[in-house]
Amino acid sequence: MNSKMKAAQISKPGGDWELIERDVPDPGAGQVRVKVEACGICHSDSLVKEGLWPGLKYPRVPGHEVAGHIDAMGENVTAWTKGQRVGVGWHGGHCFVCEQCRRGDFAMCINRKVTGIDFDGGYGEYMIAPVTALAAIPDELPAEEAGPFMCAGVTVFNALRNSGARAGELVAVHGIGGLGHRWVPIITLTRLLQTSCQSCKSSAART
Ligand SMILES: [Zn+2]
Numbered sequence: 147m148n149s150k151m152k153a154a155q156i157s158k159p160g161g162d163w164e165l166i167e168r169d170v171p172d173p174g175a176g177q178v179r180v181k182v183e184a185c186g187i188c189h190s191d192s193l194v195k196e197g198l199w200p201g202l203k204y205p206r207v208p209g210h211e212v213a214g215h216i217d218a219m220g221e222n223v224t225a226w227t228k229g230q231r232v233g234v235g236w237h238g239g240h241c242f243v244c245e246q247c248r249r250g251d252f253a254m255c256i257n258r259k260v261t262g263i264d265f266d267g268g269y270g271e272y273m274i275a276p277v278t279a280l281a282a283i284p285d286e287l288p289a290e291e292a293g294p295f296m297c298a299g300v301t302v303f304n305a306l307r308n309s310g311a312r313a314g315e316l317v318a319v320h321g322i323g324g325l326g327h328r329w330v331p332i333i334t335l336t337r338l339l340q341t342s343c344q345s346c347k348s349s350a351a352r353t
């Protein structure tokens with residue numbers, strides 16, 4: 147395997163994108179190395195670009211809509227296998243020991259990490275991820291479809307999950323934009339009322 151990889155990084159707040167070459171990183175204990183197959187672009191990447199996240203350390207490789215497969219595993223990784231397809235989203239891992247974690251509310255972990263902000267993300271050929279950040283993705287789902295599910299997809303699925311809507315009910319999606327268009331493949335409800343009619347996006351909603 148090539149020991150070098152390409153990545154796109156931001157080296158200072160307000161800095162330009164830099165296409166750089168760096169060593170392929172090795173996973174530590176409880177971590178895996180992901181061979182990135184696709185990474186979605188999220189508006190939240192601008193937090194890195196513009197320096198809007200307090201305490202963010204530079205240089206930083208953004209990207210938290212990652213789809214790929216496990217390329218190498220560190221020590222103490224037992225529930226995953228090399229070659230397994232995985233996704234990595236905004237949630238970059240949790241501690242399992244704080245009060246929120248012990249309640250099962252991992253998203254509110256006081257020690258939680260954010261992918262592409264607290265550690266380098268998917269705008270590179272490889273990235274390191276803690277196992278607590280991994281989601282298994284099915285083999286038949288193309289990487290370019292799976293990646294955006296890791297952030298935009300989770301966001302809209304959570305809204306749908308908490309909406310009270312059930313199969314067969316009519317739902318309205320106000321704005322088929324970066325988040326709204328992720329509803330379209332998620333919704334298995336029989337009817338979708340689209341309230342935003344930008345032509346390029348409405349064609350996606352019809353399919
Ligand atoms: Zn995002």
Ligand SMILES: [Zn+2]
Pocket residue numbers: 240241242243244245246247248254255256257258
């Ligand atoms: Zn925790």
